[in-house]
Amino acid sequence: MTDTNLSLDARLGPFTVEGMALADQIFDLVGSAIVDGVLEPGEKVNDKEVAAALGISRTPVREALQRLTWVGLVEVSPSRYTRVTQVTDDDVLSTLEHIGMQASTALQFAMRRMSADELVEAVSFLDRMIAASRADDSDALMAESQAFIGFLVAKSGNPVFIRMMSETNLLVARNLRHVRQQEGSAAMRAECFEEMRNAMLLGDADAAERWFRTQHGVGVDTAL
Amino acid sequence: MTDTNLSLDARLGPFTVEGMALADQIFDLVGSAIVDGVLEPGEKVNDKEVAAALGISRTPVREALQRLTWVGLVEVSPSRYTRVTQVTDDDVLSTLEHIGMQASTALQFAMRRMSADELVEAVSFLDRMIAASRADDSDALMAESQAFIGFLVAKSGNPVFIRMMSETNLLVARNLRHVRQQEGSAAMRAECFEEMRNAMLLGDADAAERWFRTQHGVGVDTAL
Structure with missing residues (x-):
């Protein structure tokens, strides 16, 4: 939980102007604040306040908030104020299902194009995921899983495909913020990762994809 | 080819203000013009000119052009003018590969959720695709294929998933504007559609997905 008594500029943190359009920087800044929970679901975001807190004009803030609306992180309510969207249990399930399928698509694409060195690097993510899974370190497992998917994309x-994934990156990260793998399935998880690892090293993209889907509980009739 | 001697407002056509934010309307208007080739690849799009042509202020036009930049339909050149992006052969191949995988993902999701009536409706798209394929009517085949994928999504x-697909909708439509199925593969195409149809009616999502991928030449080792 964030200390919402802190001033808005203290909560948003510093930003630099160099190299990047201001609206894009504000998009990243406010987007990250929402993903990290610094701005909480349901919290109002006022363009005038953000602009004042950062000492900039309202225009780039307005543009950034619009883009965040398209991405799904903020919404404009009927009474016309802008606020951070809520995350329901259904949103979490949809996001898990979605990312499971997209991760297996990324794997299919990547396996046809990775060099031998890149394949070794990809497998090293799985090694760390297996280690985290065995140690029951769910934070490390989540971080390594996300890094693995990012690498494959x-x-x-x-x-x-890369453009499309980058557009939903923030929404996925925010929706899965509180998700951790279930403790009970540690053994099956490790087995999926091991099998995926073997399939990848054998160059069998279809088998690797199938294990990926099994691990995410999507696209196969087998229950996880 | 469009008559680029026509005035910009004549080429963009009318728009209505009711119900929808102005920036969203301009996004649709200019986006459609790019998808339909009314605005051609490489053509400059000046926010001041668009605003003047439509008799509105520059702000919503600027917002719409920004969103079109994020979507990939326009780009800002190093010398700071905005123009419609080019479509290379690689862009077309990437888009075909991408949409093939996403269509099979949509099929997986939809098959687990469609009612019996919706399944019949889905299969009727395939019937029309088979008919168009047999008649070698590539325009009808393309239109029915896109409608089928839209239905599944x-x-x-x-x-x-739906949000992500809608974000890349325009880019996909524009990149595939000149793509038609190859004439030589009509028989194999019809076979894929028939097999997909059978698999769907049998409720075998994995088999249906496999035929979908085969038809798009992605995600399977079989050459199309």
């Missing part, structure tokens, strides 16, 4: 070699 | 029941 980057190596997918498909710019349209 | 709408029935996917996953709001995060």
